[in-house]
Amino acid sequence: MIDIELIEECRGGNFNNFRKLVELTSPLAYSVAFRMLGNEDQAKDIVQETMVTIWQKLNKIKSAEGYKSWIYKIVVNKCYDEMRKRKRIPEFVTDELAWKLISNKISEGPSAALEDNETSMVIALLTDKLSPKQKAVFILSDLEEMSNDGISEITGLSKSTIKANLYHARKSISEKIEKYL
Numbered sequence: 001m002i003d004i005e006l007i008e009e010c011r012g013g014n015f016n017n018f019r020k021l022v023e024l025t026s027p028l029a030y031s032v033a034f035r036m037l038g039n040e041d042q043a044k045d046i047v048q049e050t051m052v053t054i055w056q057k058l059n060k061i062k063s064a065e066g067y068k069s070w071i072y073k074i075v076v077n078k079c080y081d082e083m084r085k086r087k088r089i090p091e092f093v094t095d096e097l098a099w100k101l102i103s104n105k106i107s108e109g110p111s112a113a114l115e116d117n118e119t120s121m122v123i124a125l126l127t128d129k130l131s132p133k134q135k136a137v138f139i140l141s142d143l144e145e146m147s148n149d150g151i152s153e154i155t156g157l158s159k160s161t162i163k164a165n166l167y168h169a170r171k172s173i174s175e176k177i178e179k180y181l
Contacts, residue, residue: 004064011058022051028068029075035139036079038124046078053078072140072154080132126173137162138169 002024009017029050034043053074061067123143127135136155140146141162148159157165 002064002067007058007061007064007067010055018055021054025054025071026051029071032072032075032139032144033079035123035143036076036135037082038121038127042082046075046082049078050074069150069153072144072146072150076136076140076154079136083132083135126176127169130169130172131165133157133161134165134169134172137165138173141166142170 002021006017006021010021026047029047030043033046033050034040037043037046050071054071061070127138130138133155137151137157140151140154141148146154148162151157151162152159155162
């Protein structure tokens with residue numbers, strides 16, 4: 001995906017290569033932010049904030065392999081910050097129509113695209129009551145298909161804490177699905 005030479009050229013102030021780095025990194029950052037926040041505009045804001053942070057702290061990257069984990073870590077932390085802001089200003093209210101959308105989406109199976117607004121609502125509904133850690137672990141594990149080692153590196157959580165959070169997240173989501181089907 002990204003090689004160390006590209007990173008080195010960006011460190012040297014090459015804006016054209018930084019543009020290329022942004023093009024390669026943005027979809028990854030957007031995918032995680034959108035899934036965690038369930039809102040396109042907020043996810044785009046997180047991506048922009050992430051790109052600014054990358055530019056400011058690019059000198060901390062030692063290898064191309066560490067770059068992807070570093071990006072995930074920045075995005076997840078920015079999403080945590082956004083979720084803390086949301087707690088102060090509640091904006092999402094569940095209703096029967098939303099649960100009906102969940103039921104319809106579940107019946108369509110996994111072939112439904114994750115980057116659309118309805119799926120955003122489904123994910124937001126299913127993960128609404130999860131703690132930020134459970135939400136991050138669930139998204140990174142089940143939606144981004146990351147290993148526990150990768151999740152641990154990104155979140156700073158131990159593998160046993162990751163497993164516990166993932167268990168509780170899946171259990172909570174299963175209960176919601178069973179309740180409304």
